[in-house]
Amino acid sequence: MTIRDDHALAADLATEAGERLLRVRERVGFSDSAALRAEGDRSSHVYLMESLARLRPSDSVLSEEATREERLDPRRLKAERVWIVDPLDGTREFSEEGRADWAVHVALWERGRLAAGAVALPAQGRTLTTSEPPELPSFDKGRFRIAVSRTRPPEFVQKLAYLVGADLVPIGSAGAKISAVLTGEVEAYVHAGGQYEWDSAAPVAVALAAGAHASRIDGSEATYNQADPSLPDILVSLPELAASLLAGIRDLHR
Numbered sequence: 001m002t003i004r005d006d007h008a009l010a011a012d013l014a015t016e017a018g019e020r021l022l023r024v025r026e027r028v029g030f031s032d033s034a035a036l037r038a039e040g041d042r043s044s045h046v047y048l049m050e051s052l053a054r055l056r057p058s059d060s061v062l063s064e065e066a067t068r069e070e071r072l073d074p075r076r077l078k079a080e081r082v083w084i085v086d087p088l089d090g091t092r093e094f095s096e097e098g099r100a101d102w103a104v105h106v107a108l109w110e111r112g113r114l115a116a117g118a119v120a121l122p123a124q125g126r127t128l129t130t131s132e133p134p135e136l137p138s139f140d141k142g143r144f145r146i147a148v149s150r151t152r153p154p155e156f157v158q159k160l161a162y163l164v165g166a167d168l169v170p171i172g173s174a175g176a177k178i179s180a181v182l183t184g185e186v187e188a189y190v191h192a193g194g195q196y197e198w199d200s201a202a203p204v205a206v207a208l209a210a211g212a213h214a215s216r217i218d219g220s221e222a223t224y225n226q227a228d229p230s231l232p233d234i235l236v237s238l239p240e241l242a243a244s245l246l247a248g249i250r251d252l253h254r
């Protein structure tokens with residue numbers, strides 16, 4: 001692997017981790033889905049940790065699959081550069097044969113902001129990256145589509161869809177849902193009720209680089225590398241839709 005810069009490194013690592021996950025699916029099979037999920041999470045985490053230790057030895061890493069002690073390591077809060085990774089986002093969908101809505105997330109946080117990121121969608125054969133952000137589709141007035149969790153859709157989102165004139169599209173994985181906004185399968189993603197920094201850091205980095213709207217659902221900036229990695233809600237949309245979605249969410253929470 002030749003390492004050009006942080007954007008290229010994020011893309012290369014996410015893509016390679018994704019190819020390894022496709023091989024794990026082939027090797028382990030789908031008959032014992034718990035075993036497949038565990039092997040996918042573990043092997044992808046080990047690959048990303050070993051690669052980052054070798055290629056960026058001075059940087060810190062925050063990974064979903066790290067131990068609690070590793071995640072709470074106070075050195076991360078003093079570090080200038082922290083890689084925030086989700087080795088397998090949409091673990092449930094990864095373990096279901098035929099599903100392509102799962103992802104590998106690799107983001108770099110540097111001195112207070114997301115500096116680079118990549119989302120690999122291995123079963124879709126593509127990686128979205130900050131080095132070459134996707135060109136956003138344009139939005140014509142009319143009904144639009146909001147991606148929601150297949151298994152944990154926020155309670156208010158059905159009402160929100162009614163209010164703003166949208167249809168809900170259940171998709172697994174935060175990375176796959178945010179990618180769906182950037183590639184034109186849906187126009188927005190709304191989540192609330194629980195999530196962590198690794199679920200959104202890389203896809204939000206790519207969304208912002210592409211010119212999409214990405215924020216907390218109250219409109220404030222999503223901030224990363226906090227002591228508590230919980231980041232329970234997120235809104236990503238085409239820029240034209242952000243104001244009406246934020247207004248709708250505000251009305252429903254009044």
Ligand SMILES: Nc1ncnc2c1ncn2[C@@H]1O[C@H](COP(=O)(O)O)[C@@H](OP(=O)(O)O)[C@H]1O
Pocket residue numbers: 064086088089090091092148149150151152171172173174175192193194195196199
């Ligand atoms: N209420 C909640 N609490 C904690 N994590 C949540 C959550 N809802 C979704 N997530 C996490 O966000 C990711 C996308 O979820 P979903 O597919 O339901 O939209 C999943 O990551 P992992 O697959 O990495 O665990 C899932 O665990």
Ligand SMILES: [Mg+2]
Pocket residue numbers: 064086088089090174198199
């Ligand atoms: Mg995740």
